[in-house]
Amino acid sequence: MSQAAQPWYEDLQHPHPFIFRTRIRLRARIRCIVPFPELWSNYSAMTTVWSNTKLFDSELAQRLDSLALDQTKWKQMIDHFKETLVVAEEQTLYIIWPSGSARSIQIELDQLSKTKLVPTDKVNVAWALSPDKPYEPFVLFSYSKLVYIFNVHKKVIEGCLRGHGGEITSIAVHPRAAHIFCTTSRDFTSRLYDLTRRPQLKPNNPPWPPSLQPSLAGAAHGLDMSFEEGNGIGRCVLILMGGRSGGHQAEVFGAAFHDSYPIIATCGMDRTIKIWHISYFSDRSEQKLLREDKPLFSSSMIHKARVLSVNWLTSDVLLTHSAPARMLVIANPPVSTEWQGSTQSSDSSSRQYDQDEPGSLTLWKWLSIKRFFPLGWDKAASRQQVLRGFGSDYQESASFRTLSSHFFPSQTSQYITPSLYFSRGSEVPFVVYSYPNTRHLNIVNIKLFEPLLPSTSPPDEGNKSIYPVQNRQIQGWEIALGSMSYTDETLETCIMISGGKMIVAGGSKGSLWFLTVRSS
Numbered sequence: 001m002s003q004a005a006q007p008w009y010e011d012l013q014h015p016h017p018f019i020f021r022t023r024i025r026l027r028a029r030i031r032c033i034v035p036f037p038e039l040w041s042n043y044s045a046m047t048t049v050w051s052n053t054k055l056f057d058s059e060l061a062q063r064l065d066s067l068a069l070d071q072t073k074w075k076q077m078i079d080h081f082k083e084t085l086v087v088a089e090e091q092t093l094y095i096i097w098p099s100g101s102a103r104s105i106q107i108e109l110d111q112l113s114k115t116k117l118v119p120t121d122k123v124n125v126a127w128a129l130s131p132d133k134p135y136e137p138f139v140l141f142s143y144s145k146l147v148y149i150f151n152v153h154k155k156v157i158e159g160c161l162r163g164h165g166g167e168i169t170s171i172a173v174h175p176r177a178a179h180i181f182c183t184t185s186r187d188f189t190s191r192l193y194d195l196t197r198r199p200q201l202k203p204n205n206p207p208w209p210p211s212l213q214p215s216l217a218g219a220a221h222g223l224d225m226s227f228e229e230g231n232g233i234g235r236c237v238l239i240l241m242g243g244r245s246g247g248h249q250a251e252v253f254g255a256a257f258h259d260s261y262p263i264i265a266t267c268g269m270d271r272t273i274k275i276w277h278i279s280y281f282s283d284r285s286e287q288k289l290l291r292e293d294k295p296l297f298s299s300s301m302i303h304k305a306r307v308l309s310v311n312w313l314t315s316d317v318l319l320t321h322s323a324p325a326r327m328l329v330i331a332n333p334p335v336s337t338e339w340q341g342s343t344q345s346s347d348s349s350s351r352q353y354d355q356d357e358p359g360s361l362t363l364w365k366w367l368s369i370k371r372f373f374p375l376g377w378d379k380a381a382s383r384q385q386v387l388r389g390f391g392s393d394y395q396e397s398a399s400f401r402t403l404s405s406h407f408f409p410s411q412t413s414q415y416i417t418p419s420l421y422f423s424r425g426s427e428v429p430f431v432v433y434s435y436p437n438t439r440h441l442n443i444v445n446i447k448l449f450e451p452l453l454p455s456t457s458p459p460d461e462g463n464k465s466i467y468p469v470q471n472r473q474i475q476g477w478e479i480a481l482g483s484m485s486y487t488d489e490t491l492e493t494c495i496m497i498s499g500g501k502m503i504v505a506g507g508s509k510g511s512l513w514f515l516t517v518r519s520s
Helices: 043-047 060-066 071-081
Strands: 018-025 032-035 085-088 090-097 105-108 124-128 138-143 145-149 156-161 168-173 180-185 191-194 230-232 234-238 253-257 263-270 273-277 290-292 297-299 306-311 317-322 325-331 334-340 341-346 351-359 358-365 400-407 419-422 430-434 441-444 477-480 491-497 502-507 511-517
Touching: 032 124, 032 491, 032 502, 043 071, 085 138, 090 138, 124 168, 124 180, 138 168, 138 430, 145 168, 156 273, 180 253, 180 263, 191 263, 191 441, 263 306, 441 491, 441 502
Parallel strands: 168 253, 234 290, 253 306, 419 491
Antiparallel strands: 018 511, 032 085, 085 090, 090 105, 124 138, 138 145, 145 156, 156 230, 168 180, 180 191, 191 234, 253 263, 263 273, 273 297, 306 317, 317 358, 325 351, 334 341, 358 400, 419 430, 430 441, 441 477, 491 502, 502 511
C-alpha cells in the first residue's frame, strides 16, 4: 500500500481529517454525552439485541424465541433514533436529534429530586431496550441514588428504582441483552437490574440463623429492602457485594458486560479491577435477590491509583484507565559505614510522597477465562449456576498479563482526570479523551500501542519512584478548539460516533461541537 493510500489512523505522522461542522448551544456545563448505541443502529440488530438472554434467563430466552418482531416497525424505530444524543447538564437532561428530524426532549431533574449532587458526581445515562416494548427505547439516567427509566417514544418516566446507599457513579447496559443493566455506586456495590420484571414491593428474605424469622438486614447484605424497591418497571436481580471477602473495598466507578460470557468487569477507588460471574436469575416464581461476594478475578497490580473505567476489547483483553498516583519516594537514602568490623546504617532516611505519576491507559489480558469457561460451558447439561475460584482468584490474582501501558499527559494534581470514551461502533479501536479546563481533545488508536517490554533493572532507591516506570507517553492526534468556541469556554467531555467519522464534544458553557471527517 502506498503512503498516500494509507489511512490516516495507521500512521501517527499523518494529520487527522476532522474539521468543525456545526455547534448547538445549550444552557449550562455539559457533563455527559451518550449516543444511541451503534450496535443497534442497523436493521439486522433485531435478531441480536437480546441474543444472549439465555446466559442469564432461560425462561425469558424461550419466550423470545417465539417473539415475532415487526421488521417494518423496527426499521422505523432505528431510522428515528439512530442519530439521537442524550446530553446531561447539572440539572437538565436533553434528548437531541442533531439533524433536526425531531424536536428535542427536555427533562428538568430538579423537579424529580431536590437532592443536590456534590461537584464530583454527575448524572449518568445509558440506552436500554426491553423485549416487552421492542419499539420503544428507554433512556436510563441516575440522579444521586435513584435510577429513572424514561420512555423516549411516549415521553414519560416508566420507572424509578432505589437501593444504593451511595451516589450512583455509572450505568452499563448489556450489549446483547439490552434489558439487563448495571449500576455502580459509592456504597462499594454494583447492582444488576432486569427491565422485564416489576420492582419488589415487600421483602421475601430467608431467615438469618439462629433466628427463625425472615431477615431484615436489607440490600446491603444482598437481601430485599423492608420497603418498596420502586415503582413502574425494573427489578434488582443481583448484587455484587463490597467487603473484605472479595468485593470492592471502596467506591465502584465503572462496569462493562462481556458480549459472549456471563461475566461483568468492575473497577474502583481501591485500585482493583474485578471480573464477576453472573448467575442464572430465571426463577421468576421465586424472584429472590441474588448476591455475589467472590469475583472470578481481582487485582490491584494493574494500576497504581484509582481505576476510572473498564472496557472489553476482545473476548479476553480489557482496556482500563486510571488517575494519577501519589508516589512514595525515599529522601536522604541510608549511608552504610564500616566501624570496627561491623556495618551501621544511618537512620536519617525518611519516606514521603512526592509529585504524582501520571494516570495510565493499559491494555491487559485475563489468562483464566478458559479455565472458568472451557469448551462446551454453555451447554444446558453442564452449565454451572455458581462459579467459584480460589482465594488467590478473588483476593489478589496474578492471572493476567499486561500487553501495553501508556501514560497520559502529566497534570498538576491527582484530582485532574480525563473524560474518556471508547468507540465500540468502529472497526478501529479508537479512544477519545479530554481534560477539564482545556481547549483540546485527543484521539488514540489502540492498534498502534506497542507491546510492553519487561523491566531488566531493579527499582531506583534514590529520589525516584520505588516502582520501575515502564509506561510510554501516550501518542495520538490532538484537536484544538481554536476558533470553534469562545475564548473562555473549555472542554468537559467528548465522544466518537458514526463508525469513527464524527466527534461530539461538550463545553463548560453549554456548547455542543460537531466535528466530521473532511470529505476527500
